[in-house]
Amino acid sequence: MKRVQRMTVADMRALRGKRQLAMLRVETLEEAEAAERAGVDMASVPPELISNPAFRDAAPSVFAIPGADFVEIGTTEDFIRWAFAMVKASADAVYCSASLKTVKALSDEGIPVCGHSGLIPSKRTWTGGFRAVGKTLETAQLVYRQIENLEAAGAFAAEIEVVPEPIALEIMERTSLILISMGAGNGGHAQYLFSEDVLGSNRGHIPRHAKTYRNFAAEYARLQEERVAAYAEYVHDVQTGAYPGEGHKLSVDDHVTGTFRQWLSAK
Known part of the structure; x- marks a missing residue:
């Protein structure tokens, strides 16, 4: 304080x-x-x-x-x-x-x-x-x-x-x-x-x-409309596969993926 x-x-x-x-x-x-x-x-x-x-x-x-x-x-x-x-x-x-x-x-x-x-x-x-x-x-x-x-x-x-x-x-x-x-x-x-x-x-x-x-009430109303619009765009991206894009995913070495796949197949 x-x-x-x-x-x-x-x-x-x-x-x-x-x-x-x-x-x-x-x-x-x-x-x-x-x-x-x-x-x-x-x-x-x-x-x-x-x-x-x-x-x-x-x-x-x-x-x-x-x-x-x-x-x-x-x-x-x-x-x-x-x-x-x-x-x-x-x-x-x-x-x-x-x-x-x-x-x-x-x-x-x-x-x-x-x-x-x-x-x-x-x-x-x-x-x-x-x-x-x-x-x-x-x-x-x-x-x-x-x-x-x-x-x-x-x-x-x-x-x-x-x-x-x-x-x-x-x-x-x-x-x-x-x-x-x-x-x-x-x-x-x-x-x-x-x-x-x-x-x-x-x-x-x-x-x-x-x-x-x-006029904060008008600003809050504007922000709420922006909130709804952003949510709607997110829903659309999820439904169409636009999200997640490549920039939102984690990468892994192909060798690790291949070895992991072989391990799963052997189970």
Whole structure:
């Protein structure tokens, strides 16, 4: 693993109000390497990716936050064990959408915790599904209380997802947390998008807040057609005898072949 000085929580706090941080969700080593080379500040990563020893070779300076749905991890005690494993694997912080009790327990252990507010996918049933949160006074107050409670529990950051920008801006002025905006406009200290949306490889629903910079879906479709064509040519060559050709075969001395044939005939 390369020894590189990465951004710290203290560094992030010092950058508040000075510049926006760029954050991506990366799923593969290739995406992690691209994020590193592109100068991405922060990355959300699957636990299995950061557990791969090759991750830090690919992205030595990216501030990495592994995360998973809290129901996949379990109780507070399970979360603490999981978080220690993540930090040991080089995580800079952990994402947690579980209870405030769990957030506090992690913080008490000295583990930097990023919470979640607004539209929390794993808890969306409480706010009406996949929809904006904060468009009414009641839900705006809910988002503020979520941030307030996360701060009190010891989190250092919180994702603020699909919240109207004016509401997020008001909250941002009243918290010490690093707010990570996903669909909250400039109401955050960092902007967060998924690689699949940035690259245009998402063939499903594209969120309104997402911005697409490339069309990987079309490229993947083109490559699939090339894959099918190559396979079809191979099948044709096999059926017609064009493959294997002379260049694909091993040679042997004629004497060896002849002697071997005689040996077989004598059996």
